[in-house]
Amino acid sequence: MTPIEINDYQADLLAWYRTNKRVLPWRLTSDPYLIWISEVMLQQTQVISAIPYYSKFVNAFPAVKDLADADLQVVLKLWEGLGYYSRARNMHKAAKIIAYEKQSVFPVIYNEIIQLPGIGPYIAAAVSSIAFQLPYAVLDGNVKRVIARLDCSDIPVNDPKANKHYQKRADDLLFQNNSGDYNQAVMELGALVCRPQVLDCKNCPVNKYCKAFESNQTSEYPIKIARKKVKTKEMVSLIFEKDDQLWMIQNEENALLGGLWSFPQFEVRNNESINDILDKIILKSTKIIQREPIQLPPVTHTYTHFKENIIPVVMRVDLEAIRVNGLSKAVWVSPEMLKKLPITGACKKILQQHKKYKTNKKKEYKTSIKKCC
Numbered sequence: 001m002t003p004i005e006i007n008d009y010q011a012d013l014l015a016w017y018r019t020n021k022r023v024l025p026w027r028l029t030s031d032p033y034l035i036w037i038s039e040v041m042l043q044q045t046q047v048i049s050a051i052p053y054y055s056k057f058v059n060a061f062p063a064v065k066d067l068a069d070a071d072l073q074v075v076l077k078l079w080e081g082l083g084y085y086s087r088a089r090n091m092h093k094a095a096k097i098i099a100y101e102k103q104s105v106f107p108v109i110y111n112e113i114i115q116l117p118g119i120g121p122y123i124a125a126a127v128s129s130i131a132f133q134l135p136y137a138v139l140d141g142n143v144k145r146v147i148a149r150l151d152c153s154d155i156p157v158n159d160p161k162a163n164k165h166y167q168k169r170a171d172d173l174l175f176q177n178n179s180g181d182y183n184q185a186v187m188e189l190g191a192l193v194c195r196p197q198v199l200d201c202k203n204c205p206v207n208k209y210c211k212a213f214e215s216n217q218t219s220e221y222p223i224k225i226a227r228k229k230v231k232t233k234e235m236v237s238l239i240f241e242k243d244d245q246l247w248m249i250q251n252e253e254n255a256l257l258g259g260l261w262s263f264p265q266f267e268v269r270n271n272e273s274i275n276d277i278l279d280k281i282i283l284k285s286t287k288i289i290q291r292e293p294i295q296l297p298p299v300t301h302t303y304t305h306f307k308e309n310i311i312p313v314v315m316r317v318d319l320e321a322i323r324v325n326g327l328s329k330a331v332w333v334s335p336e337m338l339k340k341l342p343i344t345g346a347c348k349k350i351l352q353q354h355k356k357y358k359t360n361k362k363k364e365y366k367t368s369i370k371k372c373c
């Protein structure tokens with residue numbers, strides 16, 4: 001596009017945005033703290049799913065100091081279901097820095113915003129442009145897809161090495177006099193019109209600048225490199241019951257899903273049976289009333305880089321603490337306590353199976369297990 005075409009493209013896109021933008025709760029504020037929360041949630045989460053989380057979160061923590069002073073467990077509980085929990089832990093850390101080192105004043109300079117925990121180029125550009133009108137272009141999946149189609153770009157959008165190219169193009173196209181609206185407009189175009197599969201090119205406000213549309217090649221773009229197949233792990237999850245309590249463990253803060261609670265879980269290797277695994281991990285001196293494990297239907301949970309097939313196994317026990325190799329921090333959790341704990345997505349699925357097991361006829365479940373996977 002020539003400089004004149006870029007001006008026209010920006011004007012057409014912004015005019016479309018003004019009349020077609022969705023009314024979203026975070027668009028009704030100019031508070032950088034609230035815009036920041038929304039942008040963190042919107043990374044990896046669809047707008048429609050993020051709205052109820054956003055409302056609950058800002059209701060609980062209306063100002064940055066409220067978030068800074070909150071217990072991390074309460075923050076994680078409100079985040080439960082959004083996934084990518086490091087986002088919540090980093091937000092909590094960043095809120096403490098803003099509240100206690102910056103007297104609750106959100107930084108107004110891009111280079112200071114990007115120093116905060118969990119804030120990368122995308123969030124720094126989004127907050128600094130939307131809240132402060134600073135001239136930084138956002139680059140997310142929507143923006144890359146729109147640019148790839150406008151340019152008929154042969155550079156794969158999912159290659160990390162391509163970010164430099166797409167960032168440069170996003171910077172070139174940015175309307176610097178109203179960077180906040182421009183950034184939201186291009187992302188809105190990607191979400192509502194220039195969607196991944198179902199495009200609405202006829203009604204697209206920028207179709208006259210689009211090379212893919214002009215050459216009838218919209219289905220060819222964006223180019224992507226094939227993803228590696230995700231690895232599948234076979235797992236066993238142990239549900240120890242004592243009266244109405246369940247034995248649960250909290251993940252280490254720096255581990256995957258840090259701070260969240262789940263059942264002790266073990267990877268199954270070399271076609272081991274569940275009894276082999278139990279023999280290996282439960283110390284011989286542990287007295288268990290019902291040594292015969294009950295196998296519940298498996299659950300599947302997918303993370304970014306791997307997938308887990310999990311067999312939940314229920315056992316009733318009578319000890320204060322079970323001695324399981326390598327797991328010393330587990331505790332008995334009552335039903336009331338369970339409602340307050342932040343739990344992992346996989347654990348939520350396992351709890352659903354466990355609830356069904358408790359309400360159904362237990363004899364329907366397998367008690368004799370030779371090979372578990």
Ligand code: SF4
Pocket residue numbers: 146149150193194195199200201202204205206207210211212213218
């Ligand atoms: Fe996307 Fe079609 Fe608009 Fe081009 S014309 S930007 S492909 S919606």
